[in-house]
Amino acid sequence: MHLWRIIKLNYLRVLTNKGITILQSVQDYISDYFTKNNEHLSKFYPGITSSRLLLAFSDTCKVVGSDTYLGQGFEFFKDLERGKPLEYIDHNAYFYRSNFYVDKRVLIPRSETEILVGDALNIVKKNYHEEYSIAEVGVGSFAIGLSLLMDFDKKINLWGGDISLDALKVAEINLFRHQSRLHPEASVIIEKSDRFEKLNHKVDLIITNPPYIKVSAGKVGVHIQAEIYEPKIALYLEDGEYDLWYDDFFRDGSLKLREKGLFLMEGHEDCLLDLKEIAIKYFNHVEIKNDYTGRQRFLHASL
Numbered sequence: 044m045h046l047w048r049i050i051k052l053n054y055l056r057v058l059t060n061k062g063i064t065i066l067q068s069v070q071d072y073i074s075d076y077f078t079k080n081n082e083h084l085s086k087f088y089p090g091i092t093s094s095r096l097l098l099a100f101s102d103t104c105k106v107v108g109s110d111t112y113l114g115q116g117f118e119f120f121k122d123l124e125r126g127k128p129l130e131y132i133d134h135n136a137y138f139y140r141s142n143f144y145v146d147k148r149v150l151i152p153r154s155e156t157e158i159l160v161g162d163a164l165n166i167v168k169k170n171y172h173e174e175y176s177i178a179e180v181g182v183g184s185f186a187i188g189l190s191l192l193m194d195f196d197k198k199i200n201l202w203g204g205d206i207s208l209d210a211l212k213v214a215e216i217n218l219f220r221h222q223s224r225l226h227p228e229a230s231v232i233i234e235k236s237d238r239f240e241k242l243n244h245k246v247d248l249i250i251t252n253p254p255y256i257k258v259s260a261g262k263v264g265v266h267i268q269a270e271i272y273e274p275k276i277a278l279y280l281e282d283g284e285y286d287l288w289y290d291d292f293f294r295d296g297s298l299k300l301r302e303k304g305l306f307l308m309e310g311h312e313d314c315l316l317d318l319k320e321i322a323i324k325y326f327n328h329v330e331i332k333n334d335y336t337g338r339q340r341f342l343h344a345s346l
């Protein structure tokens with residue numbers, strides 16, 4: 044059966060194998076597609092359901108326009124065949140109670156990063172004062188920083204930097220999308236910056252999910268879809284630069300923190316213990332925290 048054309052929002056004109064055109068509801072079409080392609084879908088989209096697929100299809104059509112012709116090779120289904128991440132197909136990533144626009148310019152925010160946001164929120168609630176300031180390094184889609192601001196209904200100053208201008212454009216889209224959910228007095232600045240290069244004030248909290256995979260480890264450890272579709276600059280650091288990159292990062296981060304400030308970072312389970320040794324040169328306390336599966340994934344440092 045060939046998908047032919049969306050004729051109304053909820054119906055498709057479908058060309059059957061016998062050459063007859065029939066009308067089929069979008070729900071039925073997606074449900075059939077889901078059943079027929081279950082093996083492939085489960086391989087590339089573990090845990091996917093027919094309703095998630097339907098949502099992705101509807102969202103994609105909203106972007107493309109409902110009057111688009113859909114031959115058998117309609118991009119949506121081609122992308123599914125290729126195993127392109129669903130978030131890059133429908134440009135939606137759900138993260139910490141909100142929906143973020145994403146495309147190939149940014150990393151798809153991961154669910155484990157929500158742990159970082161949850162920890163940060165507890166810290167902000169405990170230590171809040173009128174001039175509370177946060178810096179996020181490597182904003183990408185800005186899912187971390189904006190989630191923090193949307194979940195905390197008091198004035199916060201947030202500075203966000205990213206070395207990638209492309210990523211900053213996506214961060215801007217999400218800032219615009221969620222602007223109305225921020226506290227009216229919240230102030231947000233995003234700018235191109237290599238780590239702390241452009242941050243010219245001290246902050247109470249630094250939060251970051253920097254690139255943390257060594258190029259050599261990436262060849263074996265990274266999921267093939269991440270390797271193909273996600274921006275390299277968001278994932279990798281050269282092996283030979285790794286320790287020095289983090290040494291500079293921790294040193295500069297410690298200098299940007301106010302008294303009692305905290306530095307929260309996501310990292311790679313194979314590297315965090317080594318990074319702790321570097322961080323302890325600049326911070327008084329450094330702790331490694333686990334994710335829900337018990338893997339060492341986060342570093343908390345304080346002065």
Ligand SMILES: C[S@@+](CC[C@H](N)C(=O)[O-])C[C@H]1O[C@@H](n2cnc3c(N)ncnc32)[C@H](O)[C@@H]1O
Pocket residue numbers: 149150151152153156180181182183184185186187204205206207210236237238252253254255276277278
């Ligand atoms: C792992 S992604 C995290 C994106 C987002 N914060 C998230 O958690 O989904 C790392 C981000 O750091 C940015 N980045 C890489 N090197 C950087 C650098 N030297 N300075 C600032 N940002 C950098 C990348 O462009 C990317 O957006």
